[in-house]
Amino acid sequence: MDRKLNARRGAAAAERAEELGLSAEREWIDWFSVQRNVVIELPGGPEIVYVIAHYDKVDVNPLVFVSTLLNGVLDPLIGWTYTSDGAVDNATGVAVVLQAAYELSKLEGRRYTYRFLLAGSEESGLRGTRAHVAKLSAEEKERIVLALNVDTVGLATTDNCVMSDVSSDSMTRLALQLAAEGGVPMGAGTIPPGASSDHAVFAKNSAGRDIGRSAMFNLTGALLPQRSYFTTRSETEVLFFSSCLEFDGLDLLGGCLLLPTGKLHGFRDQAEQVDPMRLWHTYAVVRSVLIYGEVHGLPLAPGGEG
Numbered sequence: 001m002d003r004k005l006n007a008r009r010g011a012a013a014a015e016r017a018e019e020l021g022l023s024a025e026r027e028w029i030d031w032f033s034v035q036r037n038v039v040i041e042l043p044g045g046p047e048i049v050y051v052i053a054h055y056d057k058v059d060v061n062p063l064v065f066v067s068t069l070l071n072g073v074l075d076p077l078i079g080w081t082y083t084s085d086g087a088v089d090n091a092t093g094v095a096v097v098l099q100a101a102y103e104l105s106k107l108e109g110r111r112y113t114y115r116f117l118l119a120g121s122e123e124s125g126l127r128g129t130r131a132h133v134a135k136l137s138a139e140e141k142e143r144i145v146l147a148l149n150v151d152t153v154g155l156a157t158t159d160n161c162v163m164s165d166v167s168s169d170s171m172t173r174l175a176l177q178l179a180a181e182g183g184v185p186m187g188a189g190t191i192p193p194g195a196s197s198d199h200a201v202f203a204k205n206s207a208g209r210d211i212g213r214s215a216m217f218n219l220t221g222a223l224l225p226q227r228s229y230f231t232t233r234s235e236t237e238v239l240f241f242s243s244c245l246e247f248d249g250l251d252l253l254g255g256c257l258l259l260p261t262g263k264l265h266g267f268r269d270q271a272e273q274v275d276p277m278r279l280w281h282t283y284a285v286v287r288s289v290l291i292y293g294e295v296h297g298l299p300l301a302p303g304g305e306g
Contacts, residue, residue, distance in 0.1 A: 210226075
């Protein structure tokens with residue numbers, strides 16, 4: 001993953017998709033971002049499965065805080081100062097999603113239509129995913145049966161987890177079952193208080209929820225007009241993979257003083273933090289879930305088959 005500005009990271013993700021033989025569309029987000037979503041669609045049956053990872057990175061520092069209040073508008077000016085590689089958060093997720101797209105592109109007669117969304121502007125209020133979902137028609141939203149999100153996986157210092165507090169019960173059980181059958185370590189975790197990721201926009205969405213997310217993540221930025229404020233109501237089952245993060249004193253210090261000292265959003269997020277085997281473990285479970293769905297259908301109701 002390219003270490004340069006976020007707009008370049010998105011372009012690099014699209015270029016990598018093309019190298020894999022995948023057709024990637026770059027999608028406008030909003031007036032405040034030079035980033036673009038990258039969307040790869042594999043046609044299949046009428047029901048849609050989304051597989052999502054964000055590609056943008058950020059540091060915790062006073063300039064980023066000011067930019068966040070303006071919906072990330074300063075990112076092109078301050079992005080070059082970021083000390084983070086964005087390797088864990090979230091080049092790891094992008095790698096998993098692109099490889100999954102490549103594998104599924106070789107299948108014929110797919111049961112589901114797959115949309116692989118490499119979202120921009122996640123670090124400034126989930127805006128890439130919010131804008132994408134807002135532009136979908138009501139008919140398209142009805143067709144979505146699952147949103148599988150991969151964000152911050154493969155850390156050398158901690159295991160991978162299914163975030164069971166936000167993932168549907170049936171999909172959590174399936175992921176853990178397939179991991180166990182494949183001999184892949186996988187835990188059940190919960191996301192830290194106040195944190196979120198792109199799955200939330202798919203799980204439950206409406207105009208009111210979107211404005212609430214804007215107020216939570218961008219504070220005064222919520223007063224600026226956003227296309228996602230006109231979204232319609234939708235609800236989708238989700239499955240969220242992340243690392244079972246354990247924060248230390250430097251994480252807490254950085255959050256309080258707006259210093260980039262944490263494992264994420266700071267200088268410690270470097271490629272050396274990624275364990276290739278643990279990254280592969282996440283991919284193996286993601287692939288197993290998707291292939292299981294192709295063969296058996298996804299378990300889209302608690303305890304039952306889809």
